[in-house]
Amino acid sequence: MGLLSFLTGGIEPIGKLVDNLHTSDEERLALKNELAALEFGLSRQLLAYEEQVIKTKGDIITAEAKANWYVSSWRPTLQYVFIAILANNYLVGPYLETIFPSIIVTLDFPDKFWTLLTVAVGGYIGSRGAEKIVKDWKQ
Numbered sequence: 001m002g003l004l005s006f007l008t009g010g011i012e013p014i015g016k017l018v019d020n021l022h023t024s025d026e027e028r029l030a031l032k033n034e035l036a037a038l039e040f041g042l043s044r045q046l047l048a049y050e051e052q053v054i055k056t057k058g059d060i061i062t063a064e065a066k067a068n069w070y071v072s073s074w075r076p077t078l079q080y081v082f083i084a085i086l087a088n089n090y091l092v093g094p095y096l097e098t099i100f101p102s103i104i105v106t107l108d109f110p111d112k113f114w115t116l117l118t119v120a121v122g123g124y125i126g127s128r129g130a131e132k133i134v135k136d137w138k139q
Helices: 002-009 011-020 025-066 074-099 111-138
Strands: none
16 A cells, blocks of 8 residues: 555654654653644545545446446457467467467557556556455455
């Protein structure tokens, strides 16, 4: 959770500054309590924001699934195409090439293909993980 660390990391130097102040122990403790409350509030707001982002993404996928066949099947269809190209180039193609060396055609992948595949798979896995984290945190 990089953003949370970034936001709450800015509070740590303030806490050290409070430690170095020439005030009474009670005043120092009160300031530290206020900083802890601020950090807790920031954490809660950030988690609420992340929960809303995940919910919005889920709502988009749900809306696509409820739409007509063309809209609801574009993600799975795209992934099946990716799987077919990967299977052709790395599983089927090499075996058939030993039998028919001049006939087999492999498809070249542009760099953006790998980026798209990484984002698609990583986004799905990341959003599922974030959903579970938010659900566990709420409990």
